[in-house]
Amino acid sequence: MTEINEFVDQNDIYVDIGQELTRGKYCLAQYTNFDQRWYRGQILEVEANQFKVFFADYGDSDIVPKDKVRELPVDKFYELPLQAIECKLYGIKPIWKRLPCGFSMHIEVMYDRLPVKVDTEMASDYNCLLTINTSILDEEWSxxxxxxxxxxxxxxxxxxxxxxxxxxxxxxxxxxxxxxxxxxxxxxxxxxxxxxxxxxxxxxxxxxDEGSEMEPLFPKPSRLRMKMYGSLLEKIPDLCCSLYWETNEELAKKTCKEICGIVSSSLNRLKTYFMLKENLQVLFELLTSTESELVC
Structure with missing residues (x-):
């Protein structure tokens, strides 16, 4: 990469190449937000006075001012294969957000140009859900x-x-x-x-992903109202599953309070019960794996 920087220093005459560099083309670009050095890159997006550049030998991307981008010389820097190897994790994909239809007026402001899908099974004139991918590009991670x-x-x-x-x-x-x-x-x-x-x-x-060999941390909760328990303590594992999968904050708080209520009312029998049923590990995994700010 030293050769690239020496080349730019010797040929550092700014030319308006905005019309020549289009999306997908390779270029030389200065990593302005890191070390100010020049690297091979690929144009991802073209804007008025800047480019979004993917640095093809390192895997990073950055917004680069127009005057910090050069056309890749046709007789230089092509022979060395790109050093960044593109990968994706097997078995998972980004989470899609589901918002009430009432938020549709704000979608263009908050998620400009994002693909939107309507959940047709739940759609009606007054009540439907929009499934919004939180990135313009597929499989973009937060x-x-x-x-x-x-x-x-x-x-x-x-x-x-x-x-x-x-x-x-x-x-x-x-x-x-x-x-x-x-x-x-x-x-x-x-x-x-x-x-x-x-x-x-x-x-x-x-x-x-569908068909993934991996198991979720907790199974999908069963219908608690339809299930009979020998004691309230036996309900704790199912409540933990419900808390883990719950997306409604108010319902999650309610479930958390129910768990705490059962625990606090059964302290005398709790140690023996958990030793026999091994449910302490279930509760411990839940409380240490979630990032919820719920307070019991």
Missing amino acids: ETVGNVLWDLTHYVNFDLRVLNAVVKGKEPARYAGRNKFVIELGTVSRSCDLNIAQELSWQQLAVL
């Missing part, structure tokens, strides 16, 4: 997911964990190269190996 992925793949001192990637398939690439590899990614540890995709699913930051 910054929150990216931060969690970083934490899962790094130690607290920021060193990269030892990772194991198993290629499960391939798809056409969206960015660098010809193929995007579908990989099963996991950490390798003396104490506990971790499946990254499964962990994101368990933290409710992703949903499982």
Whole structure:
């Protein structure tokens, strides 16, 4: 990459190339928000005075001012294959958000140009649900997911964990190269190996693909009103499942209070019961795996 920076320094004459560089073309671009050095890139989006550039040798993207982008010389920098290998996690996909139809007036402002699907099974003149993908591009992940992925793949001192990637398939690439590899990614540890995709699913930051071999952290809740229990304590595992899957904040608070009420009223029998039924682990997993701010 040193050769690229030397080339730009020797040929640093700004030319208006806005008409020449279009979406999908390769270029030289300065990573202005990082080290100010020049790298090979691919144009993702073209705006009036800037480009969105994918840095094809590192896998990052950035918004780059127009005067910090150069056309890739036809006789230079083409021979070295792109060093960024595009991958996706096997078995999961981003979560789609479901909003009441009443919010439709705000969709253009909040989610400009986003694809919208109408849930026809629940649609009516006055009551329907819109399913909105929170990204213009398919399979775009939120910054929150990216931060969690970083934490899962790094130690607290920021060193990269030892990772194991198993290629499960391939798809056409969206960015660098010809193929995007579908990989099963996991950490390798003396104490506990971790499946990254499964962990994101368990933290409710992703949903499982249809036919995925992975299991959810909690099964879908049964109909509590139709089920008979020998005691209230036996209801706790089902309540935990309901709390894990609940998307309505008020109903989640109500379920949480019910769990706390059962626990507090059964303290004398609780230790013996959990030792026999092994339900303490169920409750512990729920309370430590969710990021809910619910207060019992």
